[in-house]
Amino acid sequence: MANLLGKSVAFISSVERGDKQPPSGFDDLVINAFGLEGTEKDDLRKAFSRARTSFEIRPTTEVGLDTASMLARRFNDLDELDIMRIREILDGKGE
Known part of the structure; x- marks a missing residue:
């Protein structure tokens, strides 16, 4: 291999x-x-x-950078329901 x-x-x-x-x-x-x-x-x-426990992202806008930073800082404080809501949005189901 x-x-x-x-x-x-x-x-x-x-x-x-x-x-x-x-x-x-x-x-x-x-x-x-x-x-x-x-x-x-x-x-x-x-x-x-x-x-993987860490990820590199490169937001291309200021709002993207702010949002990614906020999510990284607060992620461990989110409950399962909040995380599932975020996943639904990212999966395109939260529209």
């Missing part, structure tokens, strides 16, 4: 154990290297998403 992905065995092992977060774009690298499609591809993306 390490050779196929062009990464060291130590790096792959540390990601598998959870010692390192998968870097941005690593899911695409794995998906393309192994030709994953459909549910395999979706399941892998979900697994990578759940393995």
